[in-house]
Amino acid sequence: MTEQELRDPNRKPSREGVLRAMAKVAEILPPTPLLPLEVDGQTVWCKAEMLQPIGAFKIRGAWHRISDLTEEERKRGVVGVSSGNHAQGVAWAAKRLGISATIVMPENAPKAKIEATRALGAKVVLYKRPGEDRDAIAAELIAQTGGTLVHAFGDPWVIEGQGTLGLEAEAQLTERGIGGPIHIIACCGGGGLSGGLALACPEATLSIAEPEGWDDVIRSLATGEIVPVIDQHHPTPCDALQTPRTYPINFDILKNRVASSAVVTPAEIAAAMRVVFERLHLVVEPGGAAALAAVLAGKVVPVATPVITLSGGNVDRETFVRMIGAAA
Amino acid sequence: MTEQELRDPNRKPSREGVLRAMAKVAEILPPTPLLPLEVDGQTVWCKAEMLQPIGAFKIRGAWHRISDLTEEERKRGVVGVSSGNHAQGVAWAAKRLGISATIVMPENAPKAKIEATRALGAKVVLYKRPGEDRDAIAAELIAQTGGTLVHAFGDPWVIEGQGTLGLEAEAQLTERGIGGPIHIIACCGGGGLSGGLALACPEATLSIAEPEGWDDVIRSLATGEIVPVIDQHHPTPCDALQTPRTYPINFDILKNRVASSAVVTPAEIAAAMRVVFERLHLVVEPGGAAALAAVLAGKVVPVATPVITLSGGNVDRETFVRMIGAAA
Numbered sequence: 001m002t003e004q005e006l007r008d009p010n011r012k013p014s015r016e017g018v019l020r021a022m023a024k025v026a027e028i029l030p031p032t033p034l035l036p037l038e039v040d041g042q043t044v045w046c047k048a049e050m051l052q053p054i055g056a057f058k059i060r061g062a063w064h065r066i067s068d069l070t071e072e073e074r075k076r077g078v079v080g081v082s083s084g085n086h087a088q089g090v091a092w093a094a095k096r097l098g099i100s101a102t103i104v105m106p107e108n109a110p111k112a113k114i115e116a117t118r119a120l121g122a123k124v125v126l127y128k129r130p131g132e133d134r135d136a137i138a139a140e141l142i143a144q145t146g147g148t149l150v151h152a153f154g155d156p157w158v159i160e161g162q163g164t165l166g167l168e169a170e171a172q173l174t175e176r177g178i179g180g181p182i183h184i185i186a187c188c189g190g191g192g193l194s195g196g197l198a199l200a201c202p203e204a205t206l207s208i209a210e211p212e213g214w215d216d217v218i219r220s221l222a223t224g225e226i227v228p229v230i231d232q233h234h235p236t237p238c239d240a241l242q243t244p245r246t247y248p249i250n251f252d253i254l255k256n257r258v259a260s261s262a263v264v265t266p267a268e269i270a271a272a273m274r275v276v277f278e279r280l281h282l283v284v285e286p287g288g289a290a291a292l293a294a295v296l297a298g299k300v301v302p303v304a305t306p307v308i309t310l311s312g313g314n315v316d317r318e319t320f321v322r323m324i325g326a327a328a
Numbered sequence: 329m330t331e332q333e334l335r336d337p338n339r340k341p342s343r344e345g346v347l348r349a350m351a352k353v354a355e356i357l358p359p360t361p362l363l364p365l366e367v368d369g370q371t372v373w374c375k376a377e378m379l380q381p382i383g384a385f386k387i388r389g390a391w392h393r394i395s396d397l398t399e400e401e402r403k404r405g406v407v408g409v410s411s412g413n414h415a416q417g418v419a420w421a422a423k424r425l426g427i428s429a430t431i432v433m434p435e436n437a438p439k440a441k442i443e444a445t446r447a448l449g450a451k452v453v454l455y456k457r458p459g460e461d462r463d464a465i466a467a468e469l470i471a472q473t474g475g476t477l478v479h480a481f482g483d484p485w486v487i488e489g490q491g492t493l494g495l496e497a498e499a500q501l502t503e504r505g506i507g508g509p510i511h512i513i514a515c516c517g518g519g520g521l522s523g524g525l526a527l528a529c530p531e532a533t534l535s536i537a538e539p540e541g542w543d544d545v546i547r548s549l550a551t552g553e554i555v556p557v558i559d560q561h562h563p564t565p566c567d568a569l570q571t572p573r574t575y576p577i578n579f580d581i582l583k584n585r586v587a588s589s590a591v592v593t594p595a596e597i598a599a600a601m602r603v604v605f606e607r608l609h610l611v612v613e614p615g616g617a618a619a620l621a622a623v624l625a626g627k628v629v630p631v632a633t634p635v636i637t638l639s640g641g642n643v644d645r646e647t648f649v650r651m652i653g654a655a656a
Binding site for chain 2: 030032033035036048050051053055112175176274277278280281282283284313314317320321324325
């Protein structure tokens with residue numbers, strides 16, 4: 001592909017795009033550790049994305065997108081829509097490049113995420129979830145400012161950027177002398193990360209995990225067409241995975257690639273957070289623990305060397321303390 | 329020095345020994361991340377040793393020591409004395425080499441540490457702290473078995489091994505393009521880590537942090553001779569730093585090298601643990617947070633690029649939840 005094709009906003013994201021994103025990400029972000037965790041005598045490799053500067057993998061896609069803006073686009077700023085991790089990714093990348101950023105966030109997002117986004121210099125516009133239409137609010141902001149929308153998952157740059165996680169993990173396994181096929185199990189919200197991983201690692205087996213009540217991607221894959229979540233009021237601790245419906249750009253990648261999937265419960269998520277606390281000494285947020293929860297619960301059975309995404313660690317202290325449950 | 333001199337149990341530990349240890353450690357342990365943390369507009373570089381396979385830096389010294397045992401010594405096994413992190417380091421290294429390990433541990437050590445040591449296949453002998461003499465118990469075990477004592481800090485291999493943390497951090501700063509002088513602030517128990525760092529980084533400024541009531545190294549440095557802790561009953565959350573007195577091998581290194589020091593309170597430790605939770609998404613145990621606590625409290629003021637040790641993350645859930653204090 002030509003450089004112009006690789007920057008076309010209407011392009012299909014590609015492995016070539018992931019490789020281009022990797023070169024850009026590697027310039028500014030050291031690889032996050034790939035940590036071994038023994039589960040029933042098998043080593044599960046955990047990609048510790050909470051150790052990114054913003055505490056989540058979302059920095060990858062946001063950096064790939066925003067660093068590709070033209071001078072003219074940079075002047076008009078960027079607009080993001082996010083419950084918090086993508087918000088921080090966009091704010092971080094914009095700050096680094098001296099670009100103004102406005103983020104539309106649900107008012108019930110974790111306090112830690114709203115505060116961190118503001119601390120990175122972004123303007124935060126709150127909306128009520130569910131009820132108000134966040135995409136409409138973003139569209140109005142863009143009409144006012146001429147800014148560029150950086151969508152949380154339905155964007156070719158964002159998908160390619162998230163895929164760099166997979167390239168990094170493969171390289172780290174190779175460094176450790178571990179060859180052979182891999183089985184990636186990813187936490188799934190809108191399908192930005194899992195779509196990127198599908199492109200990045202074409203030989204890998206791919207599974208996705210979604211939280212109970214927010215399993216629209218899994219149901220879409222089963223149905224063969226995009227269906228939304230049934231009840232947007234369904235409570236979940238996984239704020240990072242509360243996407244009402246996936247986009248065609250994500251669905252088209254995933255529909256022929258997802259080998260298996262799992263819907264995980266809040267109790268399974270809590271158990272995974274405890275294991276990460278006790279055995280890896282890491283703080284994983286509920287949405288970032290879905291993939292490990294699926295493996296620990298036996299809902300996804302690895303068919304090759306397992307690599308799971310610990311996608312983020314932005315969780316309020318109160319929620320963390322409640323989830324890891326001192327008495328449990 | 330000759331290979332024989334570098335393996336002499338009565339040698340003074342040396343920088344050459346640290347370099348030798350580094351080559352051995354690098355073969356089996358990937359470097360732990362060196363993570364930036366903004367403190368009052370200054371970047372403090374945090375060495376995340378809780379991400380070691382045993383959740384603490386102690387694996388470095390234990391590996392250097394135990395991997396140097398002769399075939400004959402290996403057959404007779406090793407004996408360690410530790411509240412838990414060194415215990416796991418010894419157990420891990422012994423298991424990897426197929427050597428039997430017996431560890432003398434205080435019965436009030438964190439449950440997580442006792443269980444983890446047993447899970448690594450070591451035999452655990454519990455003693456009452458304070459009251460029973462752990463060194464006497466270890467001496468009796470050694471008399472029975474002919475095993476080799478792997479002391480937690482007063483051993484040339486252990487000191488050299490811990491020093492590898494400093495070499496790694498220096499290399500990581502260089503990779504990030506950060507040059508110039510560094511100021512290492514280390515959590516201090518018996519002086520194994522800080523002694524190793526002093527040897528590893530001869531140009532660095534070195535500070536140590538000890539917990540309230542257990543500041544015997546700081547008092548020894550002030551006095552000019554080794555003095556024990558005043559009250560071995562003084563309660564502290566920092567089980568990893570509860571050493572009643574340092575050893576001459578440690579004191580001799582530190583006496584002309586420690587530029588400044590700080591005694592930190594339980595409240596300052598808790599504040600540091602919260603910062604590590606919220607901003608780095610890591611679990612640090614109380615004793616592993618002492619160095620950061622000293623910086624955050626303004627008790628150690630960095631005079632060059634600050635590097636601090638987040639020494640370990642082996643903390644019981646109950647203690648962690650209490651220390652990070654949901655309501656605080």
